[in-house]
Amino acid sequence: MYIAQAEKAGVNRVQLGGTLQNDILKEYQAQKEFVYPPRQSMRLVRDSIAFTAAEMPRWNSVSISGYHIREAGSTAAEELAFTVANGFAYVELALQAGLPIDTFAPRLSFFFNAHIDFFEEIAKYRAARRIWARWMKERYGAQLEKSMQLRFHTQTAGVSLTAQQPEINIVRTAIEALAGVLGGTQSLHTNSMDEALALPTEKAARIALRTQQIIAYETNTTHVADPLGGSYFVESLTDEMERQAEEIFAYLDEIGGGSILEGCIRGIEENWFQGRIADSAYELERKFNQGQRIIVGVNRFTEGNDEANPDLLQITNEDEARQLKRLDQVKHDRNQPAVDAVLNRLTREAADPEVNLMPTLIEAANTYATLGEIMGAMGTVFGRHVEVPTI
Known part of the structure; x- marks a missing residue:
């Protein structure tokens, strides 16, 4: 849809720059926003990597995300290992499709969480870069230096924010953001203080932006790369993070029969990733409940918890109603036979794993087929994924 809209406006796809998250593995592992089974979904990732490598040189085809893994409850080491392993899986997927490594690897990017354990987070980022390059x-x-560079975006930890005393979330966010900067992030998102309660108000979002700007323009921390390199503590933490990650890679390689791609898919199908994350989340919550880990304003230092919350953003259903009305008008005005024809072709092509679906997906968007209609056309071939929990 993005490509279709750009070309309708006269912008050639070769000029488009941007990032598609496109990381389906972490959905099965953590976020649960999946529709199709893993192997069928990976076919769509393969198609988009191949298409953008050939036709959109400025486009980041996958943003491999650890953020959702960490928000679901993983440890820092698990976030590191699962995310980078998913990255290896996408590399192997593209290689299987016949793409030379240096034609697509420079456009892979990553997305990490910045949690509250300051030095551990910095070590996590440093370990990720070392592992990926090696x-x-x-x-x-890989031969190109850009193929070996782990470029990453960082977002501060939403799960670390508290509904109690929401103003102190400003401090948490500032510390987490600084860890991201000192760890070498290329871009940064700072959460707003009220996001444990609602979508942020304009004022809360502006404070979050100002937090970034203070780090960028007042602290001078951006003037040097890897400023904590050489610190005994940070170097030893980095080594330990790398060691734990390599243990997980070895396990995935073993269960995948020498393939990290197969190891990741099998780990999903056997609920191994999900079980690891659930166990880590439970262990952390137990420590909070027993007072072994302190959360200011929650299990210690609760004075002020009875104060009124700040003004919160209120959302009504007016926007939803307005958008539904616009959608009805689009469906009324479009060429329905053209929509039906392209959706039927999409279904036929989905049944042939050798066909790259991207051109037909773009054509479907050009006919104003809806996202639901497009997903439904492929779903008749791909089926739906139903996760079977294990205990």
């Missing part, structure tokens, strides 16, 4: 060169044969 594996890309030694295991996957």
